[in-house]
Amino acid sequence: MSDLAITGLLIAALFLILGTGVWIGLALSGVAWIGMQLFSSRPAGDAMAVTIWGSSSSWTLTALPLFIWMGEILFRTRLSNDMFRGLAPWVQALPGRLLHTNVVGCAIFAAVSGSSAATCATIGKMTLPELSRRGYPDGISIGSLAGAGTLGLLIPPSIIMIVYGVSADVSIAQLFMAGVLPGVLLAALFSGYLVVWALLNPGAIPPADRPMSLAQKLSESRHLIPVVLLIAAVLGSIYSGLATATEAAAVGVLGSLILSAAQGSLDWKTFRESLMGGTRLYCMIAMILAGASFLTLAMGYIGLPRHLAEWIGSLNLPPLGLLAALMLFFIVLGCFLDGISMVVLTMGVILPTVQKAGIDLLWFGIFVVLVVEMAQITPPVGFNLFVLQGMTKREIGWIARVTLPFFFLMVLAVALIWFFPQIVTLLPAQMRR
Structure with a gap:
């Protein structure tokens, strides 16, 4: 099966599971399990247990x-x-x-x-x-x-x-x-x-x-x-x-x-309510993080991010076309992976293509961070949308709709740093002196 078909299948599975009302973290884990079972040789159950435990017990997450x-x-x-x-x-x-x-x-x-x-x-x-x-x-x-x-x-x-x-x-x-x-x-x-x-x-x-x-x-x-x-x-x-x-x-x-x-x-009642409120909100975020970690592992075994990055590199696009394709690529990838995983899984393939196109790697780093930011508020798996859904109890579609203008402002920010790269390079240049 082609990478495009696999991507379409997994996106459809994610929408279907989310549409049934399943918790977001469990939906991400379910899509990861489907991907590993159908397109990978590693046992999905073992991988899920190890990954979820590893992400949940991370000290840096404290x-x-x-x-x-x-x-x-x-x-x-x-x-x-x-x-x-x-x-x-x-x-x-x-x-x-x-x-x-x-x-x-x-x-x-x-x-x-x-x-x-x-x-x-x-x-x-x-x-x-x-x-x-x-x-x-x-x-x-x-x-x-x-x-x-x-x-x-x-x-x-x-x-x-x-x-x-x-x-x-x-x-x-x-x-x-x-x-x-x-x-x-x-x-x-x-x-x-x-x-x-x-x-x-x-x-x-x-x-x-x-x-x-x-x-x-x-x-x-x-x-x-x-x-x-x-x-x-x-x-x-x-x-x-x-x-x-x-x-x-x-x-x-x-x-x-x-x-x-x-x-x-501050009294005992306020202390207790603040502790319980923080615990509830973090448990919701932690479950999403655990599901996202398992999905990241599944994507790595399937090789989907690497294959898509190689395909973009093979198109031999001009710099502006390459950046537009990479922006779309990272936004789609944000449906499955957290920002750090996107960088880890794709940079090895993408960076040679970027260098060949004559794009400054320091500037490209800020571009990557901006498009990863976009993925944070891109449905169906924008992480900030999930955090706000847990806080406000609003529908994810409604939150995505009211957030859309700010997504387009990020697109404008990317355009501005393309036409005025000094916005990115000015302070580092001063630092080198």
Whole structure:
């Protein structure tokens, strides 16, 4: 059977299983089992047990539940409300007002976690209930969070950049520097869209609070101090070298507990509810991760990503055509694999073709991260869509629909770095001097 036929069969199986209402993690595992049974010689049961156990017991994954718990603590105490009180006076003048807290919050937290799922879940726990309470439409609130949550992959530190740097023999420090301006660009595009949307839908945005003088704004900003201290503690522990990402997540949990206790908004009931809420959300994400890991293994045994990459390389396309084909390839691949697996399974085949086309490997690394970000919000298996579905209990199709404008903004970002490659190369060039 051809690779195209296998791909079509597995996509059809995935849609069919998801359509029956089976949990997402189990659906991914089911498709992986079908693929291994039909197109691989390795016993599927043994592979499933080993892979699911391995993905579930990973130490590096410990940062994710800790960051989610931190978000739950902030959400259930006064800290998240204080963050809005401090930000509100400064964004009230912008069309879209408090919707911009999704973008700003995700951009800041992306520099802490390096994970799209952790960024989306943590910021969502703080912003979505508050935006809903203040009367902002659910569609634009959830859509902007799904899009901005992907910044966790682009703004350093980023695990995918490390994996790509090792695969392509590119300086990881330069990759981190190269991701800064595209990350700012993408955040600006998201905020720009919110401004345009608000201007086109003026009746959907709640009225602005009373005007404030500069002194009053500065006075209200004192409510930001606890959250700023918390972010500074997490970021500072990472960038000073005192803590790993996992240890920094533990610092974040401890800091949020101390700050909320000092404010008098932490009691036993809040502590228990935050712990149980974080556990429920992480268990949902962990099941998806386990299913995705098994599907990744199945794809590796079938050889589908490698064969498709070889086929694209054999087309001898010009640089722009090659990048367009690779963008489509990674978006389709995102239906089956997580971002790191996409890089690991395909770079060995794709990089020689990219080099032959005269494309700078440092620039290509940022391109790869951007298209992997797109895959995070591409149905049916966009990871951020699943995280938000677990948080909001909305239909996956509805979430995908309200997120679609932000997908096209990422396509625009790719076009901008193609026509203006200095957006990627400027900071690394300064670093080399």
